[in-house]
Amino acid sequence: MKIRVLGSAAGGGFPQWNCNCHNCQRIRNNTMNGRTRTQSSIAVSTDNFNWLLFNTSPDIRAQLEAFPAIQPKNGIRDTGIKAILLMDSQIDHTTGLLMLREGKPLEVYCTEMVKQDLSTGFPTFKMLADYCTINHHSIPHDGSSFEIPGINDLRLYTQALKSKAPPYSPHRHDPHDGDNIGVIIEQISTGKKVFYSPGLGEIEPHVLHALQTVDCLLVDGTFWTEDEMVTQGISQKRAREIGHLPQSGAGGMIEVLNGVSQARKILIHINNTNPILDEDSNERKQLDAAGIEVAYDGLEIDL
Ligand code: MLT
Numbered sequence: 504m505k506i507r508v509l510g511s512a513a514g515g516g517f518p519q520w521n522c523n524c525h526n527c528q529r530i531r532n533n534t535m536n537g538r539t540r541t542q543s544s545i546a547v548s549t550d551n552f553n554w555l556l557f558n559t560s561p562d563i564r565a566q567l568e569a570f571p572a573i574q575p576k577n578g579i580r581d582t583g584i585k586a587i588l589l590m591d592s593q594i595d596h597t598t599g600l601l602m603l604r605e606g607k608p609l610e611v612y613c614t615e616m617v618k619q620d621l622s623t624g625f626p627t628f629k630m631l632a633d634y635c636t637i638n639h640h641s642i643p644h645d646g647s648s649f650e651i652p653g654i655n656d657l658r659l660y661t662q663a664l665k666s667k668a669p670p671y672s673p674h675r676h677d678p679h680d681g682d683n684i685g686v687i688i689e690q691i692s693t694g695k696k697v698f699y700s701p702g703l704g705e706i707e708p709h710v711l712h713a714l715q716t717v718d719c720l721l722v723d724g725t726f727w728t729e730d731e732m733v734t735q736g737i738s739q740k741r742a743r744e745i746g747h748l749p750q751s752g753a754g755g756m757i758e759v760l761n762g763v764s765q766a767r768k769i770l771i772h773i774n775n776t777n778p779i780l781d782e783d784s785n786e787r788k789q790l791d792a793a794g795i796e797v798a799y800d801g802l803e804i805d806l
């Protein structure tokens with residue numbers, strides 16, 4: 504299978520429009536060794552023609568323009584996007600649905616919880632009823648598997664994770680299984696598997712099991728430290744409080760991934776405040792030493 508990283512940043516992207524933090528300021532001024540990034544999403548295909556999109560970023564238009572394999576091929580209106588799977592209902596993962604309004608009905612796979620959010624707090628499903636319409640397909644959050652018509656040779660396993668529903672969700676402070684999920688994507692014919700979880704707040708046993716059994720993992724790379732936004736004077740929000748396990752420190756993502764040996768390890772959904780965006784930083788060197796990669800827009804993984 505081929506995995507295309509369409510976008511690798513957390514909400515806001517990098518640089519963020521109104522941000523003058525150490526990273527955003529330097530990337531704008533061209534004084535940092537790093538790359539700009541759009542908000543996170545991946546596309547997966549086994550035939551390089553029919554694509555399953557994971558999340559729809561507000562930046563989707565530019566992401567599709569940068570990726571010829573998914574662009575129109577036949578007829579006056581066309582797309583390589585055959586279906587969309589949503590990991591949660593966050594703005595950075597769902598706003599792109601509105602940018603796909605000109606097309607045929609969208610085949611959207613998400614949990615009942617995400618469907619609820621997208622019909623109430625952020626009613627994109629309702630709004631799109633007067634444009635392309637949404638065909639919603641409910642997906643499990645107990646780790647059981649399913650396949651998607653039109654996406655050949657792929658099996659998906661979706662399971663609830665501890666992260667956070669968005670601020671507009673009826674369950675922001677009343678978590679439900681299925682507010683956020685992780686997915687194992689398996690190519691049936693080869694048995695190769697990738698685990699994708701851009702929002703991951705806690706390593707529950709089933710998450711650890713997934714990390715230890717897949718060939719490649721693309722996991723939450725939002726923050727380096729728990730209080731990164733607080734110390735930079737940006738916000739009072741702490742990493743775990745908004746559903747993201749930081750990389751450094753005891754019980755952090757690096758320590759977790761040090762216990763994983765069989766998989767290619769890649770961080771995705773990087774916040775603009777994270778020092779790992781600076782490729783010359785000490786933090787980035789620590790990742791290099793641990794064999795952990797940082798996703799960038801346009802990265803392609805062949806499994
Ligand atoms: C998050 O995952 O916490 C988001 O990136 C927040 C947002 O989209 O504003």
Ligand code: MN
Pocket residue numbers: 513514593595596702772
């Ligand atoms: Mn996000």
Ligand code: ZN
Pocket residue numbers: 518519522523524525526527528775776
């Ligand atoms: Zn910034």
